[in-house]
Amino acid sequence: MVKHVECPVCKRQVPDTSINSHLDKGCQDPVPSTSKLAPLFTTKLGKRGTETRPKAAGSTRGSSPDIVLIEDKEVSKEPVAKRAKVENVAPIFAQSSAMPTAVSDAALTASAPLAEKLRPRVLSDFVGQEHLIGDGSLLLSLVESRAIGSMILWGPPGCGKTTLARLLSTSTDGIFKELSATSSGIADVKKIFDEAKRTLKLTGKRTILFMDEIQRFNKAQQDIFLPYVENGWITLIGATTENPSFKLTSALLSRCRVFVLERLSDEEITTILTNAIQRASQVDANQEVEPDREPPSSRTLFDCSQENGKGLAEQALKAEGGLRPISSEVMKTIVNLSIGDARTALSLLELVLTSPRKATDASIISHLRRSVSSRYDRSGEDRYDMISALHKSIRGSSGDGAMYWLARMLTAGEDPLYIARRLIVVASEDVGLADHRALTLAVSAYNAVQMIGMPEARITLAHLVAYLAEAPKSTRSYEAYKRAEEAAKMDETAPVPMHLRNAPTKMMKEMKYGEGYLYNPSYRHAI
Incomplete structure (x- = not known):
């Protein structure tokens, strides 16, 4: 009797003598049923x-x-497939069973947004991050050696973290798995880890796990990665938009390299948009769609995969003579609104290409501006970057700059009390002894903001910001304390001199506590 084992990939029962060939064929070979x-x-x-x-x-x-x-x-003895034709089955079920799976896959692919369809398939098509994938870079040398190792990709949204992770996985002979911490839990991670360990034992292939938004896992959940990364059973590629120093455990960071991805420049965003328009213009408008084989949901703006059926762009090419022309002013607006985010830029481009040809550039630009929301994150680095910009503008007596950053924070939804608290610090740290009224005004402004709230609180904060920016500056008290703190840390065991000690009892006076102290009010001038 032939012994069967469970395939670690497809979970089917396979004869133990053919498990290796079954895995080599990617679990595509037919396996005879063993159940009776x-x-x-x-x-x-x-x-x-x-x-x-x-x-x-x-x-x-x-x-x-x-x-x-x-x-x-x-x-x-009539074959089952032949007898099924004469059975009384509802047409909807008979048709759905005969529908080719390729059409369903095409519908899923076609429903993806433009940014997903235009992801580069090879590393040479990747735009930006030259410091990581340029000639002589560390990451490129790791790719060429086919030993990328575990890493953390840190960068703003739309800079290419997910795309780069997928491209890196193709450079190794491993099994690529992808999860997102926003929709997956520890159970999903453990399942992949167990499967990766079995696959490594049977085939010698290592699993590459891409964990998007890894900072969403708390520090206790992140510990699950440690043994598998340390033992080399998996290669972890984590992506995060938050500072790994604050969001990831030191134990996990010590086992991974951290690569910083920068926000894309305006020139790189323009290159990405130009490439997208060129691919859209290459659609073959003469090839007809097969309506009986392609569902309406699979018809998209244009086909970027160059494999599936054609979409709405073909109809535009036939009916109106091609895609809508994009003026330099509209292109400039898309680049400015994207703020280095390729995903946002491509989404805005898709809106422009699907807009009516009769629409003017002014109306399109107006719609584009309304479609982009603020990226201010009150729990992320944007908050601390802007409050730092506000503080430094006041310190430099730049009233216009300080007012601008105040408006940016308030219009983005920042808590006005948070700003008021920071301005109290500015009043002491930067204005200090140069204007004694600054601290009093800052505390009064905080109380006023607390009492009246928004939107009127913006007037009080603007009053305080303007006063602090124009006030004279002095950091004497702040600098003096820092030097005193350094001195205190040099010798924390130094005793208090005897003449400065208090002597409330007779015994302490006999021990010469306070001896030699000169009472200042007893003298005309300070001692």
Whole structure:
């Protein structure tokens, strides 16, 4: 009897003598079924009322219409597929079973946004991050050596973290798995880890796990990666938009390299948009769509995969003579609104290409501006970057710059009390002894903001920001404390001199506590 084992990839039962060839073929070879059905399912039932159940010996009970079993030899040998045609099956089920899976896959692919369709397939098509993938870079040398190792990709949204991770996986002979911490939990990660360990034992292939938004896992959940990364059972590629120093554990960071991706420049965004327009213009408008094989949901703006059926761009090419022309002013607006985010830029481009040809550039630009929301994150680095810009503008007596950053924060939804608290610090740290009224005004402004709230609180904050920016500056008290702190840390065990100690009791006076102290008010001038 042939022994069967469970395939670690497809979970099917495979003869143990052919498991290796089965895995080499990517689990695509047919595996004969090993399960046997119970006799109940392999026998044919007779018609009710037309057959009689055999009577037992000595039974006086008469025949009763019932269900009886017919011998196996009477079962029709007609193929199951042929007999299914004459069965009374609803047409909707018969049609759905015959629908090719390729059409369903095409519908899923076609429903993806433009940014997803235009992801580069090879590293040479990747735009930006020259410091990482340029000639002589560390990451490129790791790719060429086919030993990328575990890493963390840190960068703003739309800079290419996901695309770069997928391209890096193609440079190794590994199995690529992708998860997102926004929709996956520890159970999903453990399942992939167990499967990766079995696959590594059977085939020697290592699994590359791309974990998007890895900062969404708390620090206790991140510990699950440690043994698998440390032992080399998996290669972890994590992507995060937050500072790894604050969001990831030091144990995980010590086992991974951290690569910083920069926000894309305006020139790089323009290159990405130009490439997208060129690919859209290459659609073959003469090839007709097969409506009976392609569902309406698979018709998209244009086909970027160059494999699936054509979309709405073909209709535009036929009816109106090509894609909508994009003026330099509209292109400049897209680049400015994207702020280095390729995903946003391509989404805006898709809106422009699908807009009516009669629409003016002014109306299109107006719609584009309204479609982009603020990226201010009150729990991320944007908050601290802007409050730092506000503080430094006040310190440099730049009233216009300080007012601009105040407006940016308030219009983005920042808590006005948070700004008011920071301005109290500015009043002491930067204005300090140069204007004693600054601290009093800052505390009064905080109380006013607390009492009246937004939107009127913006007027009080603007009043305070303007005053602090124009006030004279002095950091004497702040700098003096920093030097005193350094001195205190040099020798934390230094005793208090005897003449400065308090002597409330006779015994302490006998011990010469306070001896030699000169009481200043007893003298005309300070001692």
